[in-house]
Amino acid sequence: RKEVEQDPGPFNVPEGATVAFNCTYSNSASQSFFWYRQDCRKEPKLLMSVYSSGNEDGRFTAQLNRASQYISLLIRDSKLSDSATYLCVVNLDNAGNMLTFGGGTRLMVKP
Amino acid sequence: SQTIHQWPATLVQPVGSPLSLECTVEGTSNPNLYWYRQAAGRGLQLLFYSVGIGQISSEVPQNLSASRPQDRQFILSSKKLLLSDSGFYLCAWSGIGGNIQYFGAGTRLSVL
Numbered sequence: 001r002k003e004v005e006q007d008p009g010p011f012n013v014p015e016g017a018t019v020a021f022n023c024t025y026s027n028s029a030s031q032s033f034f035w036y037r038q039d040c041r042k043e044p045k046l047l048m049s050v051y052s053s054g055n056e057d058g059r060f061t062a063q064l065n066r067a068s069q070y071i072s073l074l075i076r077d078s079k080l081s082d083s084a085t086y087l088c089v090v091n092l093d094n095a096g097n098m099l100t101f102g103g104g105t106r107l108m109v110k111p
Numbered sequence: 112s113q114t115i116h117q118w119p120a121t122l123v124q125p126v127g128s129p130l131s132l133e134c135t136v137e138g139t140s141n142p143n144l145y146w147y148r149q150a151a152g153r154g155l156q157l158l159f160y161s162v163g164i165g166q167i168s169s170e171v172p173q174n175l176s177a178s179r180p181q182d183r184q185f186i187l188s189s190k191k192l193l194l195s196d197s198g199f200y201l202c203a204w205s206g207i208g209g210n211i212q213y214f215g216a217g218t219r220l221s222v223l
Contacts, residue, residue: 032210043201043214044155087154091210097143097162099212103154 003027004090004102012108017078021105023088024070032091033064035073037084038104044087047073078109113138117202117215124222130175130189132218134202137183142204144185145212146177149199161185197222 006023013019025033033050048055050062050071061074071090075082088102114137124130136142146158157170159177167177174193178186185202199219203212 034211041199041219043217045214046211049211097160097205097210098157099210100157101155 002102003092003100004088006088006102006105008103008105010106010108012110013078014110015078015080017109018074018076019078019107020072020074021086021088021107022070022072023102023105024068025088025090025092025100026069027090027092028066028069030090030092032099033062033071034089034099035060035062035071036087036089036101038087039084044101047086075107078107080109080111083107083109113204113213115202115204115213115215117200117218119218120216121219122221124192124220126194126222127191130187130192130196130220132187132200132202132220134185134187134215135183136204139183139204139206141182141207143207144179145203145205146185146187147201147203149201151198155201159187192222194222196220 003026035047036044037047038044048057048062050064054063059076063072085104085106087104089099092100117134143162145160147155148158149155159169161167161179164179175189199217201217202215205212
């Protein structure tokens, strides 16, 4: 089983749609969770951290379910500019220095 | 503010040639530094990380090596490149005890 697993997609959605991605992780002791965004041929950039209580940033909402060991990302009112690959990222070591990246979920928002 | 620089942006090298990629961080001290590789259409693979000068941990055995000669400088090297070394090489940094990693713009390496 992969340490961090994501559906690779692609998710093809029309503008204005709501889309959700899930990600599962294997280490129940993991403490930190993030979503990164990676545009084609570019470096990953932090989208948002995921807190136990969940968090929202504009059209983006992230949730953590420790019992089931998954995190989710919800994007409302999709824009063309949201087209990218979304990487689920989890720290798997106690020191917090090491992050493990999922393979990414590709989103394509169409006009 | 902190910035991270990687160069070159693209590189085409023949099989068997040496490699040296450099990464520098500005605006912070004693960062954790990381080298990742991303093959086409794949996820990020951690190659090396460093928590201080001269301290290098290798995650994947291969013909690559890393060095940290200065606090904010991280170098990825190879004596002889293989075709399988082609990929997108990313340098990243994080603060002491911090989890969030910030990436450089990456080097796209093609070994022919």
